[in-house]
Amino acid sequence: MKMNQNSDGFWTHYWASVTAIASAAGLTTEQWIYIFCAIFGALLSLGSYLGNRRALSARQDEEEKRTEILRTYLSSRKDNSAAQ
Numbered sequence: 783m784k785m786n787q788n789s790d791g792f793w794t795h796y797w798a799s800v801t802a803i804a805s806a807a808g809l810t811t812e813q814w815i816y817i818f819c820a821i822f823g824a825l826l827s828l829g830s831y832l833g834n835r836r837a838l839s840a841r842q843d844e845e846e847k848r849t850e851i852l853r854t855y856l857s858s859r860k861d862n863s864a865a866q
Contacts, residue, residue, distance in 0.1 A: 804814060 807819070
C-alpha cells in the first residue's frame with residue numbers, strides 16, 4: 783500500500799520499499815538505530831585511521847629528511863676532524 787495516495791513519485795516508492803525491507807528483516811526500531819549508529823561509528827573510525835595514517839606518513843618522511851641532513855652534517859664534521 784502506498785503511503786501517499788495522491789502521488790506516484792519516487793519518494794512514495796522509496797519509503798514503501800524502506801518500510802517493506804525493515805518489516806521483512808524483523809528488526810525493531812531500536813535495533814535499526816543500533817545498526818545505523820554502529821555503521822556511523824565504523825565510518826568515523828575508518829576516517830580517523832586514514833587521517834592518522836597520512837599524518838604519520840608525512841611525519842616519518844620529515845624525520846627521514848632530518849636524519850639524512852644530520853647524517854651529512856656529522857659526516858662532514860668527522861671528515862674535517864680527520865683532516866686536521
